[in-house]
Amino acid sequence: MISKHGWWLLAAAGLVVLILLRRILRRALRRWSWRHALRTRRELGFRLNPVTVTRKQRLKLDLLADPELRTRIAEQAATSGRDEASLLADVSLYLDEIIPNFNLITTYTFGKSLAGWLLRTCYRVRIGRSAEAALNRIPRDASVVYVMNHRSNADYLLVAFLLANRVSISYAVGEWARVWPLERLFRSFGSFFVRRRFRDPLYHAVLERYVQRAVAQGTTQGIFIEGGLSRDGRLQAPKLGLLDYMLRAGAKDLVFIPVGINYDRVVEDSNLVRESLGKPRRSPLALIRRTSLWLLGLVWRGATRRFHRFGYAVVNFGQPIHARAALEGADLRALDWEARKPLLEAFADSLARAVGEEVPITPVAAVAWTYRSMDDPAPGRAQLRDHLLEVFAAAQARGLPLYLPRGSYQRAFDVGLRVLLLRRILVLEDGHLVLPPHKAPLLDYYAHGVDHLLEKIRTH
Known part of the structure; x- marks a missing residue:
């Protein structure tokens, strides 16, 4: 039978073994990570950023010893009345x-x-x-x-x-x-x-x-x-x-x-538009709940094969x-x-x-801007398409950064309108494309993104 002292010795021996195993595993993992990192670096084919690959602690020590930063610390100590040691501690936290x-x-x-x-x-x-x-x-x-x-x-x-x-x-x-x-x-x-x-x-x-x-x-x-x-x-x-x-x-x-x-x-468009209208920001809990429900909805549509990019x-x-x-x-x-x-x-x-000048005019942005630029508040699909094709032709003639899927005006129109209809930003009623009032700020959000480019067409 093992005595009380024997159990203590076994426990101590077990603890030593665990510590040794932990050190061995950490060293092996570090060696594997280092070899894998070197192989990855060789495969990249370009130079990595000097600052980002410098070890954090080394870079921190270099900056703590930076003469200009030391001068700023001394000036701050003189004006604030705080001692340099406490300011240096703040600098360390900031770094x-x-x-x-x-x-x-x-x-x-x-x-x-x-x-x-x-x-x-x-x-x-x-x-x-x-x-x-x-x-x-x-x-x-x-x-x-x-x-x-x-x-x-x-x-x-x-x-x-x-x-x-x-x-x-x-x-x-x-x-x-x-x-x-x-x-x-x-x-x-x-x-x-x-x-x-x-x-x-x-x-x-x-x-x-x-x-x-x-x-x-x-x-x-x-x-x-x-x-x-x-x-x-x-x-x-x-x-x-x-x-x-x-x-x-x-x-x-x-x-x-x-x-x-x-x-x-x-x-994030709905949250951004909400803030632009001066409405209070949602609380973190409300944002988490809303985001979780949105993600679950995406997963559900993906599982039922109803997900559209x-x-x-x-x-x-x-x-x-x-x-x-x-x-x-x-x-x-x-x-x-x-x-x-x-x-x-x-x-x-x-x-x-x-x-x-480099902001791409994507299909949705082009359709949104064209819809808002028309005199008819509820145009038909063909009317919107014809007006949009004129916008595309004028944009291309001026060398604007127009993105046309597969190089096709029609394809761009179909993609842009489809996204807006799927999101119910535009609604098809009796052959007319209707903008629900509560969706108007959202459509304007996309139109505004390219307004500085497409206004050149309107003014010429």
Whole structure:
């Protein structure tokens, strides 16, 4: 019979064995992950971002020792009366929040496949047009920034997926994604988080130095020129913050690529329109309930083979804009805020216009805009089609970014109208297409997205 002391010895021995097994398994898993990551990296065929592949702790220590950031801490201590140690602790927390935790396996082994499956399940994903020749001439040592309009939270996945075989993008992500599991997922993809309405100057100093280091080291980044989702569908005024940081990073060659994004259906459209009308935001619980019911509905329609994809998701890549040439050689680092603000605003406006010129005119957007531009409040199907074909011809003649499925006007009309009828945004009554009053803001949302382009047809 085993004595009491014997049981204690067995328990201790078992604990030691468990600890050893845990260490062995962790080491084996780490070795497998490292080998798999190296193989994945060799298979990619392009250079990964220097900042995103740097270990998070090493990058954090480098930034904590950054001379300019240390100077900002000393200035903040002098003006606020707080000691530098407590401010340094704040900086450490901010860095933990901002710096990504890139995972090569998550991004290129699982993430790319999952993103492709999700996007292709919901949309017909297409690149509408791309300035390939100009894009291929961008120097390899240039710092590249993809500048996009922000149509949906799916933009992150869509552009990253379409560029996955060419480059990895580090996105600036808003606070909305700082929930489990999105936060961990976005960090593993190399994205960094931004507090958009946080006023602490020390936070902005930390963010500025991180962004500038990323740009100076050639990290390919993606930013949304509007700074947030459009609530009414129209392009919003450009934000200056991240642009200001990037233009003062001292990059050898900073290149901005305008990217236009549009969807036949934006999954958040009803919530965005609701906010644009001044209605109160739904509570998190209500959003979770509504989203869950919507997803269950999609699953049910898929199981019963009644699921229809949302239409087209289209991305256009425009002509690259070299910052140095656009600014005519002006060095913003040598200017204070008041002196550089006019230059910055002019550059941001030119970028926003370039992005706007690339927004695809998708079938739903074209049908919505044409319907709202007609004098007849309830046109027939043939009447709407004839008017739309005239719009298509005029848009093509002006070189507007029109997306035509299979190159067909008729196909574009059929796809656009079908999506609107399936969603009951338009209703067919006695041969006439009727817009229910409560659906008018939703139709306008899609029309507004291309209004800045198609207005050129109306005025000429």
